[in-house]
Amino acid sequence: MMRISLGAVHATKSRKTWADAEIIAEPVPNKELNEPQVLVKRKPVILDDGSRGDVVFVYGYPAISLFTGAGGFDLGIEQAGFTPLCQVEWDESACKTLMHNRPAFFSHASLIQGDIRKVATEMILKEAGLGVGECYLLVGGPPCQGFSRSNIKSLSGRYDVRNDLVFEYLRIVDQAKPKYFIFENVQGFVSFNEHEYLRAFLERAHGNYYELVYGLVNAAEHGVPQRRIRFICSGTRRDIAKNDCRLASLPPPTHFGRRDLAALLTVSGLPLYSKEERYLRRPPGIRYFPDRELLIPPSPVGEDGRSKKFLDFYQHLEDSEPDRLVQEPELGDGR
Numbered sequence: 001m002m003r004i005s006l007g008a009v010h011a012t013k014s015r016k017t018w019a020d021a022e023i024i025a026e027p028v029p030n031k032e033l034n035e036p037q038v039l040v041k042r043k044p045v046i047l048d049d050g051s052r053g054d055v056v057f058v059y060g061y062p063a064i065s066l067f068t069g070a071g072g073f074d075l076g077i078e079q080a081g082f083t084p085l086c087q088v089e090w091d092e093s094a095c096k097t098l099m100h101n102r103p104a105f106f107s108h109a110s111l112i113q114g115d116i117r118k119v120a121t122e123m124i125l126k127e128a129g130l131g132v133g134e135c136y137l138l139v140g141g142p143p144c145q146g147f148s149r150s151n152i153k154s155l156s157g158r159y160d161v162r163n164d165l166v167f168e169y170l171r172i173v174d175q176a177k178p179k180y181f182i183f184e185n186v187q188g189f190v191s192f193n194e195h196e197y198l199r200a201f202l203e204r205a206h207g208n209y210y211e212l213v214y215g216l217v218n219a220a221e222h223g224v225p226q227r228r229i230r231f232i233c234s235g236t237r238r239d240i241a242k243n244d245c246r247l248a249s250l251p252p253p254t255h256f257g258r259r260d261l262a263a264l265l266t267v268s269g270l271p272l273y274s275k276e277e278r279y280l281r282r283p284p285g286i287r288y289f290p291d292r293e294l295l296i297p298p299s300p301v302g303e304d305g306r307s308k309k310f311l312d313f314y315q316h317l318e319d320s321e322p323d324r325l326v327q328e329p330e331l332g333d334g335r
Contacts, residue, residue: 018103020045027095027113036114036123039095040102042085044129059083059108064128064176066116066140066169070097073139073184074106082137084109086128088119116168121175133177141184142166163192166201173235174208180248181235187216189231190296198296201233202288210235212288213249213326215297221253229299234285249326250285257305280306284314285326295324 016023024041044058060083065074068087077084087109089095095113098106110127112119125131143162166185173181183201190198205212212235219228234248241247256264260280286295298313300306317324 016099016102018107019043020103020108021110023099023102027092027099029092030090033090033092033113033115036112036119038110038127039099039113040109040111042108042110042127042129058085058129061136062128062130062134063137063139064088064124064130064135064172064178065109066138066172067142067165068098068111069094069141071101071106073141074109077137077139078105085130085135086110086112086124088112088114088116088124090115116165116172121172124172125176130176132175133179135176135178136180138173138176138178138181139184140169140182142169163197166197167204170201170204170208173205173210177209177237179237179240181210182248183233183235185231187229187231187299190216195294195296198231199294202294203290205233205235206288206290209238211238211241211247212236213247213285214288215250215284215286216299217250217284218253218300221255221300222251223255227301229301231297247287247326252281256280257302259302260305263305280311282314282325284310286317287324287326289324292321 021040021042023039025037025039027039028037060081063074063077063082063084065071065077065084065087068074068089069091071087074084074087084106085108087098087106089098089111090113092113095111098111112123112127125135128135142165166183166189169183183205192198202212202214212233214231214233217230217232219226219230232250234250236246236248264280284297284300286297295317298307298310300310302308302310314325
């Protein structure tokens with residue numbers, strides 16, 4: 001649905017309100033934060049349809065954001081047609097940033113400041129104005145520092161408690177039951193502790209009634225002027241995957257390295273629809289099956305384009321287990 005004018009923004013000494021929400025509290029320093037608190041409260045648009053009573057009107061596809069940070073992930077999903085209805089963030093400075101940028105962004109979203117381990121799923125759904133199963137998309141990137149290579153070296157084998165927050169993410173997925181979810185983390189998540197966290201994450205997410213597609217994505221292939229490799233896992237609730245034949249995947253590349261682009265454009269180069277040509281264009285996703293060997297996604301980064309290891313991996317996978325490959329992302333129109 002198209003957005004309408006947000007109307008005037010009113011501010012007092014400590015409050016700001018607009019058509020869709022209002023700031024009701026200020027962030028507190030993290031050391032003083034004991035229990036989760038609501039900083040921004042939604043004011044849902046209520047419609048009377050004349051027959052069934054009040055109906056809540058929601059702009060776009062309803063979404064929930066965990067580990068929101070400064071809101072980068074949420075900006076992306078807003079541009080893709082989703083509307084965050086609740087954001088959950090712990091850090092005081094990040095909460096201030098999220099509040100400062102309202103209502104230009106996230107104008108329909110409530111904001112909860114709190115330790116995710118103490119935030120009940122019921123609280124998130126209440127502030128979003130959603131019931132169990134009504135969230136279309138849940139997104140989040142739990143803290144990645146414990147999985148990063150630099151931090152692993154500095155810890156010298158010591159345990160980083162932030163690593164287990166990935167399972168708090170899955171707790172809320174399991175209890176809220178969104179139709180789809182997107183999980184993001186650093187490349188080190190894949191290899192950390194001999195793939196222990198990757199294996200545990202996929203096993204638990206699949207057990208929570210989701211079909212999974214995962215892989216490593218290079219941000220430079222999607223228009224970001226930086227080689228930044230990220231692990232992405234998309235989940236599709238199993239009833240949707242079975243009944244509607246929808247399976248959220250990973251995005252196909254829109255930008256290419258010089259070598260890859262030359263290969264795609266040279267008439268005397270790759271034959272049309274050859275395997276290599278397809279794997280330069282295809283999304284680098286792997287479908288998860290719990291009864292098969294865990295596949296470790298290869299990095300897409302080569303010297304000047306996708307690496308030979310990457311291309312060989314997916315060519316071999318098509319020959320040996322073609323059902324592991326998801327050709328195109330299908331996160332689309334159905335509700």
